[in-house]
Amino acid sequence: MIYREAGQYKASYQADQAIFPIAQDRFVMLALLAIAFFVVPLVATEYVYRAVLIPTVILALAAIGLNVLMGYCGQVSLGSGAFMGVGAYAAYNLAIRLPFLNPFVCILLSGFVAAAVGLVFGIPSLRIKGFYLAVATLAAQFFGDWAFLRVKWITDYTPSGSVNAPPLQILGWDLSSPTANYLVSLAFAVMLALGVKNIVRGHIGRQWMAIRDMDIAAEIIGVRPMYAKLTAFAVSSFLIGVAGALWAFVYLGSWEPAAFDINRSFQLMFMVIIGSVLGAIFIVVMPIFLNQALPPLGAAFGWRISTATVSHFEAMIFGALIVFFLVVEPHGLARLWSIAKEKLRLWPFPH
Amino acid sequence: MGFFLEVLIGGLLAGVLYSLVALGFVLIFKASGVFNFAQGAMVLTAALALVRALDVFEQWHWPFGVALASAFVFAAVVMAIVAWVAERLVLRKLVNQEGIILFMATIGVTFFLEGMAQTVFGADVYPLNIGLPKDPLFILESLFDGGILVNELDIWAAVIAGLLVTGLALFFQRTRIGRALRAVADDHAAAQSVGIPLNQIWFIVWLVAGLVALVAGAVWGAKLGVQFSLSLLALKALPVLILGGFTSVPGAIIGGLVIGAGEKISEVFLGPSLGGGIEIWFAYVLALLFLLVRPQGMFGERIIERV
DSSP states (O other): OOSOOTTOOOOSHHHHTOSSOSHHHHHHHHHHHHIIIIIHHHHOOHHHIIIIIHHHHHHHHHHHHHHIIIIISOOOOSOHHHHHHHHHHHHHHHHHHSTTSOHHHHHHHHHHHHHHHHHHHHGGGGTOOHHHHHHHHHHHHHHHHHHHHHOTTTTTTOTTSOEEOOOOEETTEEOOSHHHHHHHHHHHHHHHHHHHHHHHHSHHHHHHHHHHHOHHHHHHTTOOHHHHHHHHHHHHHHHHHHHHHHIIIIIISEEOGGGGSHHHHHHHHHHHHHOHHHHHHHHHHHHHHHHHHHHHHHHHTTOOOOHHHHHHHHHHHHHHHHHHHHHHOTTHHHHHHHHHHHHHHHTTSOO | OHHHHHHHHHHHHHHHHHHHHHHHHHHHHHHHOOOOTTHHHHHHHHHHHHHHHHHHHHHTTOOHHHHHHHHHHHHHHHHHHHHHHIIIIIIGGGTTOOHHHHHHHHHHHHHHHHHHHHHHHOSSOBOOOOSOOOOEEEEOTTTSTTOEEEEHHHHHHHHHHHHHHHHHHHHHHHSHHHHHHHHHHHOHHHHHHTTOOHHHHHHHHHHHHHHHHHHHHHHHHHHHOBOGGGGGHHHHHHHHHHHHOTTOHHHHHHHHHHHHHHHHHHHHHTHHHHTSOTHHHHHHHHHHHHHHHOTTOSSOOOOOOOO
């Protein structure tokens, strides 16, 4: 009854082609954005910012990026952790080598560097697909791990291999407070997500989906696979790279190559399987929850639960959930959401 | 020349061990079309079960041979349980899904197994002694100055790998179950329609892969100690698969040898000029270059696609 579009007439092409053609969707989205931008800063504490909100927003952006590749273009990638790393180190190098650049400009530019690297590692996708490609993207991951650690130029010859981000400021404003960090990440995420949403609705997005659904058929009806696949790799790597730069500059501050190892890639894949934003919330909150809940729970049964055990439990839950979601709904929560929407439109009537 | 040969032989022997891990992948892929990322986690699980059971039996003062045999039986039972659960809870539910979804599901299985095995059996480094000699050996001393250094354990590992492959070949060619497995590998639907029970076959093939994992875990564990890094062996075995082809047992062996030798030679002769540590990606790049030329690998079946 509430979610009904009767009476909403679309009188122009513009209204018909809008991102959210249904008024209720528009309203909910605007409300969510208003809450995220205005209400959250009023109530959140520094701990909540640092431990939950900032990582969630940045990882959600990375997951949206990977979703372009995996969800829309159907190319599985296990190298996304390395692309985050490329973004982070590109931003770092831009910041130290071109000191007149604002850190935020560096973050945006780093996306283009990541996109270029993504293009190179996307080339095998023209020849191979499926898990062959997944394995090939692992090459990107391992090459990245190695380069961040061993190619000293990338880390500016710091002896420990750990590097520091420049202070975040814009036009003399200091943006290093947690609230500012959060708002900056959120602004990046929202703007880029909006951009991607528009790309996906356009002709490039259609081509990606055609390739995903059946690449040979798509080729026959005139989609150029090379163009479609490489643009998907580039757009996806751009977003992941920006997310990586944000992760390094805004969230970590100083970091080592291990921040972008293969586990990050698996985490991102997991987020995409669950659904980008929800997955990000899950991946950030679950370890905190387990760390808080398991030791007292164990104590209640008289067991002593170490942090190692907690991380093993985390791995188990993580793995079980991947399988669970794939078994219950291989197309992810987004599919469940669209089914729910269809049902809601008719509710409470059966037809 | 002597040094080059030493590096080459060391690489080839390490390659045999990669082949052992890659073999498990090939078995499952052939029989069920599932690319089982969890093979490395299965190696870890099997090795942990083996070493922990052996510790316990030795504490009970069983004679070494009996304790070792019992530990192997215990680890085999653990692998059987893993195979059964995987078939029941994962494969059966995902019948008819695309290969890539099954692949991601096995990544989930990997995490689950890693967490589970380390929770149940502990997460330290356990030295494993399965009675194989570990002495360094000098061979061909008459040909080269000082001879060529090889590890006796590696030679035993090669012998074991050879026996295992022969055994598997016999199993696949000569037994009823082996024939059924080959039928399923060829065509699921046709095999099912002549009365081969798919679920049972999948259980058997996961069990066989589990046993191969047990052998690989035992040999690697004896070499390096049983520890979490065994699980990462799966990542080492992937380029082997790409090179050899996903469907070919000889491919896994030869791919393993090529990767093992290539890795060591590149590390020793190319590594210093690149800053070292190139082992980890060299194999991947080698495999990737190969893929661009022959997407199905050296011995893989030709991929033919129809709309």
